[in-house]
Amino acid sequence: MKEGPVLEQLIGYQLKMAHLQLSAAAHCVSKPFGISPAKLAALLLIRANPGCDQAMLGRALEVNRSSTMKLVNILAERGLVERRAGRDQRSNALHLTEEGSVTIERMIVALHEAETAALDQLSADEQQVLMDLLKKVRRR
């Protein structure tokens, strides 16, 4: 089965297929902990921004408030995240629980191992170039 000249030359398509591969790796990492790659990303964002509110989190993940709500509900049910009083009466402050902190450190180790394995056909230099180009794509 050929991809053909059009698909083969579409960066969007190559991006999709590469992402499919890396997200499978992330899935293997997060599944044993009972969460999805997207929820793992949410945990990492809360870890980097303790006290952030759901609206901020949703903007960073590029999902809407309703979806963010569900995300945080599940992380809270799992005992990984807790909602504390925010600066407003409207918003709440998201924090990792003690269990969440311990858990995510273990996930980070597994995540780096999984990325290394999934990207072993690229040299360290190539990985850096890829990273820089991907960031540049996002800079708008």
Add this chain to the structure above:
Amino acid sequence: MKEGPVLEQLIGYQLKMAHLQLSAAAHCVSKPFGISPAKLAALLLIRANPGCDQAMLGRALEVNRSSTMKLVNILAERGLVERRAGRDQRSNALHLTEEGSVTIERMIVALHEAETAALDQLSADEQQVLMDLLKKVRRR
């Protein structure tokens, strides 16, 4: 909102965010034609492999037979694809209809324009390097 040192250095995450951006561009292209980016990719695969069967298409798209079925059903409903007799009695041969052929050529033009616009912060050289690296990630 910071991404933090972990997310920022995860190629899988940068890949996801870049893909999100490019798939939004692909969505703008395919939506006026009433289909999704994934279905557009399916059309391009059928265009490059006339007479392929659903199993082949599904493997190329990395979705299962059941999902492929739904995909092809919709493309057939839209009058863009038709199922003809395959070499087996089991399989059928997928072909673009006359309308499908005309439509996809127009989508290809729009697709190239959308990619160009979405990637205008990268030089032609950088785009080529990115393309090569993404293909290399997939080579397993």
Add this chain to the structure above:
DNA sequence: TATTGTTATACTCTATAACTATA
């Protein structure tokens, strides 16, 4: 036995819309 197509079913993710409380 293995493969292709098919159907029924369910799950995940995400979005929209409407509502409440607060600013």
Add this chain to the structure above:
DNA sequence: TATAGTTATAGAGTATAACAATA
């Protein structure tokens, strides 16, 4: 008016499981 959270609902995408026909 605008923002944060919440809830109910719906849609898209995809997976699993089972079955029939064919190889």
